[in-house]
Amino acid sequence: MTEDVEDESKGERIAKRIARAGICSRRDAERLIQLGKVTLNGKVLDTPAVLVTDADRIVVDGQLVGEPERTRVWRYHKPAGLVTTHRDPQGRPTVFEKLPDGLPRVMSVGRLDLSSEGLLLLTNDGELARKLELPAAGWVRRYRVRVHGEVPPETLVGLEKGITIEGVKYGPIKAQLDRQQGSNAWLTLSLKEGKNREVRRVMDHLGWPVSRLIRVAYGPFQLGSLEEGAVEEVPAKVVKEQLGDRESGWAKADTTERARPPAPKKKPARPERPTDKPTGKAGPHADRRRRS
Structure with missing residues (x-):
């Protein structure tokens, strides 16, 4: 399949499809194609300039690429001493080795270096990860x-x-x-x-x-009280509210820092007049005396 990559009405770029399926990032997908590790309908690809549809069969390094699952996002409290990579040539412990069991294949949104700690966003959608880490996103x-x-x-x-x-x-x-x-x-x-x-x-x-x-x-996601080494999934409703969806091109959340508006001025309390709330028992002619 060798259709013009500019006419995306006929399909989706293959590297983008691989990224959305959570196999790897788009950049890594292009690299795998160049290494001859991606086949399309049984033929080894030598260029990422290819569009695919749901009818195409894509295999990456022996793994069949299925339909993209719904996009999911996790907050992770990265401890110091871990590198943000799937494999480290120097043999140092990595973020992805330390994640709890049960998570699907995920990738990070950007990185934190070895000695840095704190909030690291994880997602199963490589296309989303790429969008959110670009400076143009304004996060x-x-x-x-x-x-x-x-x-x-x-x-x-x-x-x-x-x-x-x-x-x-x-x-x-x-x-x-x-x-x-x-x-x-x-x-x-x-x-x-x-x-x-x-x-x-x-x-x-x-x-x-x-x-x-x-x-x-x-962006709008906070470390909060998440404990070191802990992972917590962001509710699907929050993901949609903050990011939109694939069809809308991943709407950018508004992360502009605004000054707090001034607190509304309180109306001064009306001074209490003794005649409004008389104390003690009033005699039968009290009202007449006040009017005179």
Whole structure:
């Protein structure tokens, strides 16, 4: 099957179909095709420039690709000391080795490096994972960061304009000093790009080495009180509310940080007048005396 990939009314790109079925990401699917590990209707593919329909039989590395299941999303509290990959050449423990039994094949939305911890989103839909981790999606990543050094709050203001380090341009970062404890400080950082080791590189450049980094939010999803190492599925209703669905192209959740509106002003209480609520027993001529 070698139809024009631009005319998607005739089908769906094969790498996209493989990703939606939860086999791997679209990029990995394209790589597997180039390695000759994908067959379509019994023939080995040598190009991802192919459209497929429900009638086609796709096999990836010996595994038959079935119909995509409903999209599911999980929140996972990643501990420090795990790499976010399915297989590590150095033999280090991975996130996917430590997940509890019973989960389907999942992939992560973006990554957290070895020594970072906190919220990692998991999904069985590779196409969704790709959409949500792109900077164009506008998803805000929020981190609690402990650094070594004294942090002047005014230095953080300049990060909102972005910063360039050794030729690498990093986008705007909203940074807030939460507290200074002796020679250490806790910060809250919010950013949208999430380049490789971005927070650590920016903090190191400013002279504040990072000693702990915890991701507490990814878009509208929060780490909350999820225990370290725990996995919790996001209810299907919430997924649909926040993401839309495949047919709508995965609607982007509104993650703009807004200032809280001012609290409504309370009306001043009406002063109590003694004559409104007389105390004690009134005599038979009390009303006449008040009117006179």
